[in-house]
Amino acid sequence: MALPLIAERLRAEPPEEQNYDPDLEKIEVELLLEGVFRKYGFDFRAYAYSSLRRRLWKRIVESGLRTVTSLQEQVLHDPSMMEQLLLDLSINVTAMYRDPHFYVAFREKVIPMLRTYPFIRIWHAGCSTGEEVYSMAILLHEEGLYDRARIYATDINEVVLQRAKAGIFPLDRMKEYTDNYIKAGGKKAFSEYYTAKYDNAIFKPELTKNVVFSQHNLVTDRSFSEFNVILCRNVLIYFDKKLQSRVQSLFYESLAMFGVLVLGSKESLKFSEYEPCYEQIQPPEKIYRKIR
């Protein structure tokens, strides 16, 4: 019984000795992120500290290093270490119809509004490998709105965008996704939307006919259009408060009046200065309508 525990502790992220100094560690982390930004242009300086730190230590321990400073040396002198770190730091956890109750609320409250528009522009910010883009495309399709919709699916990471474009997902997730799809108010058999081949589920190319995948960096890039719906779920939780508020301002500018902003189910406008500009359409769902 003790063995897995010891293994876990060896794998453990930070140093455990008595003289652990969080202030010193913060200096090291800031220097590393500054170095990464100046040498490679990737800006993680305003990411939420506790989870960033956790990911950094995962890399440090897995690479057999001992301090944040030793990671800094490796990253600055060895681009392959930077590539590795970039993978560690990008957030690519997603699922189809994650939080099915959100999709139920979206069907009930947002779809009727969208029906009144001749053309619908949707921005899916931080779409990662695209699972939620396909979820939304299917939903719009079933509601008869797909043909007059355009979904702009963006992410900072070109690699995940390529995967999103391909629309090939692991077959072993389909049971979970089918359950989610049914709970989300899906109207057909979920398997109608993909073809199973070996270990993969290949989604119908028609679903991405009106989807534009492109690279966009929420930290540095500006607004690129005006939208009726912006979806950004479980992305802002990785940003610190200041950056979060900057991105909120970007969303606010990018939304048409009465446009809808969708956040992750545990994210909130409550702690943001933009709260008075929106009304929450159906609490507790994080669906907000821009009203001023």
Next chain:
Amino acid sequence: MNGIVVIGTSWGGLSALSQVIPELTRDFPLPIGIVQHRSKDSELLVGLLQDLTPLCIRDAEDKEPLCPGTIYIAPPDYHMLVEEDHISLTVDSPVRFSRPSIDVLFRSASDTFGASTIGIVLTGANEDGAAGLAQIVARGGRAIVQDPTDAESPIMPQSAIRAVPGARVLPLKKISAELMRLATVVDKPRARKAG
């Protein structure tokens, strides 16, 4: 914030928490973070516990400010971490099959609050929490573990005790009093600012 209390539990946790939390008084000086392993769909925990205590129980949201005498429950399917003055959630991969993970909360509390962290492991049927509790104690924080003979499922307390032999091992009904005592000790301005 001068410190923090973090509590981890799984199997039998609701009933254990229902005995510990009502004993804490309204003027409890620290925030309390709780990870209770539960299914993705269960949203009832907050309501059930709220009926038992004058302290405010929150289904934690990202960036929510940390306040004394407030209890933050990690939502299903997210890891809960803490910053110096607020909660931080992530959807990073499960750790040893758990999301939320007790170890993730415990480590983050000790990273941020150092010696001013109190960790408590209650009943549970896996080993989550042991490594995190070890880190809390290694950095000068305090550990309380439910007496395994008193626990609905002894596995989690047993592995916590193996990882932290010096932990205070107490039956459920004595845990609140000890927690109140430790909280008053911890609630002093910290000599060294952490985080």
